[in-house]
Amino acid sequence: MKNHLVIYNTLTRTKEKFEPLNEGMVGLYVCGPTVYSDVHLGNCRTFISFDLIYRYLLHSGFKVRYVRNITDAGHLEGDRDEGDDKFEKKAKLEQLEPMEIVQKYTLGFHDVMREFNALPPSIEPTATGHICEQIEMVKQIISNGYAYEVNGTVYFDVEKYNKEFPYGQLTNRQLDDLIANTRELSGQDEKRGRLDFALWIKVKPEQIMRWPSPWGWGFPGWHIECSAMSSKYLGDTFDIHGGGMDLQATHHTNEIAQSQACNHKAPVKYWMHTNMLTVNGVRMSKTAGNGFLPGELFTGDHPLLEKGYSPMGVRFFMMQTHYRSTLDFSNEALQASEKGYARLMASIKTLENLKASARSTSDIKEIEKNCYDAMNDDFNTPILIANLFEASRIINSVNDNKETITGEDIISLKKLMHEFVFDVLGLKTETSNTASDKALQGVMEIILEIRKEIKARKDFAASDKLRDDLSKNNIIIKDTKDGSVWTIQE
RNA sequence: GGUCCUGUGGCCGAGUGGCUAGGCUCAGCUCUGCAAAAGCUGCUACAGCAGUUCGAAUCUGCUCGGGACCUCCA
Numbered sequence: 001m002k003n004h005l006v007i008y009n010t011l012t013r014t015k016e017k018f019e020p021l022n023e024g025m026v027g028l029y030v031c032g033p034t035v036y037s038d039v040h041l042g043n044c045r046t047f048i049s050f051d052l053i054y055r056y057l058l059h060s061g062f063k064v065r066y067v068r069n070i071t072d073a074g075h076l077e078g079d080r081d082e083g084d085d086k087f088e089k090k091a092k093l094e095q096l097e098p099m100e101i102v103q104k105y106t107l108g109f110h111d112v113m114r115e116f117n118a119l120p121p122s123i124e125p126t127a128t129g130h131i132c133e134q135i136e137m138v139k140q141i142i143s144n145g146y147a148y149e150v151n152g153t154v155y156f157d158v159e160k161y162n163k164e165f166p167y168g169q170l171t172n173r174q175l176d177d178l179i180a181n182t183r184e185l186s187g188q189d190e191k192r193g194r195l196d197f198a199l200w201i202k203v204k205p206e207q208i209m210r211w212p213s214p215w216g217w218g219f220p221g222w223h224i225e226c227s228a229m230s231s232k233y234l235g236d237t238f239d240i241h242g243g244g245m246d247l248q249a250t251h252h253t254n255e256i257a258q259s260q261a262c263n264h265k266a267p268v269k270y271w272m273h274t275n276m277l278t279v280n281g282v283r284m285s286k287t288a289g290n291g292f293l294p295g296e297l298f299t300g301d302h303p304l305l306e307k308g309y310s311p312m313g314v315r316f317f318m319m320q321t322h323y324r325s326t327l328d329f330s331n332e333a334l335q336a337s338e339k340g341y342a343r344l345m346a347s348i349k350t351l352e353n354l355k356a357s358a359r360s361t362s363d364i365k366e367i368e369k370n371c372y373d374a375m376n377d378d379f380n381t382p383i384l385i386a387n388l389f390e391a392s393r394i395i396n397s398v399n400d401n402k403e404t405i406t407g408e409d410i411i412s413l414k415k416l417m418h419e420f421v422f423d424v425l426g427l428k429t430e431t432s433n434t435a436s437d438k439a440l441q442g443v444m445e446i447i448l449e450i451r452k453e454i455k456a457r458k459d460f461a462a463s464d465k466l467r468d469d470l471s472k473n474n475i476i477i478k479d480t481k482d483g484s485v486w487t488i489q490e
Numbered sequence: 491g492g493u494c495c496u497g498u499g500g501c502c503g504a505g506u507g508g509c510u511a512g513g514c515u516c517a518g519c520u521c522u523g524c525a526a527a528a529g530c531u532g533c534u535a536c537a538g539c540a541g542u543u544c545g546a547a548u549c550u551g552c553u554c555g556g557g558a559c560c561u562c563c564a
Contacts, residue, residue, distance in 0.1 A: 031564070039564085046564035075562070086562080171559075173493060178560075180492070222562085244564030249493095251563095274564070275495095278557080285563055320513070321503065326496085326557075333502045336514035343513090346527085374504095382504045386512035396528055400521085460523055467525080478527050485527090 027238035035105035040291035042277040042284035068121040127225040146261035150190040152202030158195040223254040347392035357404035
């Protein structure tokens with residue numbers, strides 16, 4: 001059940017049987033956010049997808065070291081290897097120190113991840129905390145002959161590298177095609193080749209974020225951090241490297257080149273890429289300006305949003321689409337999955353009080369097998385969820401005395417639902433045990449008892465008024481055969 | 491322009507050769523004082539054209555549409 005995991009590997013463009021380099025252990029690296037602004041929902045999708053993958057690997061019994069970096073230096077705007085540093089620019093804008101920008105948006109990112117119930121990674125290294133490692137790596141690449149220095153900036157020599165290794169491997173492209181489609185070098189350009197990229201960049205005089213290096217004061221290029229940190233914590237070759245699809249062509253391609261040039265080893269066995277989140281068919285991105293922030297999503301305070309959506313509803317919405325498919329955002333779709341999610345969670349509650357019978361009319365083992373088959377097939381959460389809804393249907397039918405189930409199967413079902421819904425999909429119920437909640441519970445019991453008496457007298461006008469009044473305060477009463485129940489409407 | 495992906499019912503979204511995806515919506519029924527919930531039933535789709543095959547949403551070709559990357563972006 002646990003040993004048939006198949007993963008789609010971008011490198012080979014096929015689904016491959018997952019066999020970790022070290023039995024029972026998995027090294028997982030995911031490119032984290034660049035913390036110069038708030039994360040938008042599209043960013044979140046990637047991290048939520050890998051949270052699911054992390055969770056399922058853990059559930060499958062692997063010991064996982066999950067490294068997700070924080071990029072807090074080295075990202076430039078505009079033209080490649082030129083332009084302003086994003087952190088410095090934002091710092092000027094907000095009248096803060098660059099590291100204040102880093103701190104502010106790192107904390108914001110963590111808050112959002114917590115809202116989405118994403119597990120923290122095992123290690124969350126920062127680029128600025130690993131300048132030495134990056135410098136060492138650049139030195140090694142130079143001494144291996146794949147990089148050159150010009151006026152305090154170090155460039156990676158792509159054409160030379162490509163003579164020995166397939167540079168465009170990850171996107172299935174030939175170097176000639178890549179060169180043909182890249183802008184020409186400008187007259188002042190220091191680079192030898194059009195595709196050459198910076199490993200280390202000389203600072204401008206006004207720049208605050210700077211570090212000493214053998215090539216003078218500067219800062220690392222934006223690809224080298226991931227290579228340096230992944231090899232430091234996971235080794236020169238590790239199991240899974242993930243990130244958004246938009247990183248595939250440039251960032252990840254260059255990561256492979258850097259690591260290969262430095263260590264003479266392919267850095268990653270399985271490359272995994274999550275697809276983009278779109279809004280009305282167009283990719284959500286910072287530059288397109290069609291994104292909204294998680295906070296806006298939760299409150300509904302954005303022109304694109306009809307209402308607020310709970311973090312768990314959004315997480316469930318994302319889980320209903322496979323991670324390699326584009327996910328198109330719309331209010332309608334989000335509201336649809338919100339309802340489905342509520343129904344699924346309601347059935348889990350119902351499961352707690354299910355009555356056992358001598359025999360089962362449904363095959364719980366079969367559902368369990370289907371759930372594992374779905375997840376083992378490249379983390380197919382839509383199919384998993386379809387099966388969970390089947391389980392949910394069974395629970396409700398048993399509750400309605402239309403089907404029966406044995407005590408043993410109830411236990412299996414509870415285990416199944418808990419493990420897949422809470423542990424793997426990472427959903428959670430918003431239950432709390434504060435004093436006021438307990439008091440509310442007590443009060444509601446009293447109210448329901450009073451209403452029961454009113455109903456017994458057939459004073460339906462009074463009982464309906466009570467129900468309506470409670471409803472105005474977001475407390476929903478449902479009269480079932482076995483008495484009344486109440487829920488708080490979110 | 492180059493490289494690649496994609497087009498599924500009212501909406502979202504799985505599925506890569508034959509077997510019910512699933513969710514939401516809508517309609518009817520059961521239950522019910524009413525409402526809600528829950529269950530059952532129905533709406534049974536694969537852009538178009540041609541081909542391969544006993545059989546195609548699934549493979550091949552063409553046509554049309556949508557998107558991504560090639561410049562920073564998860």
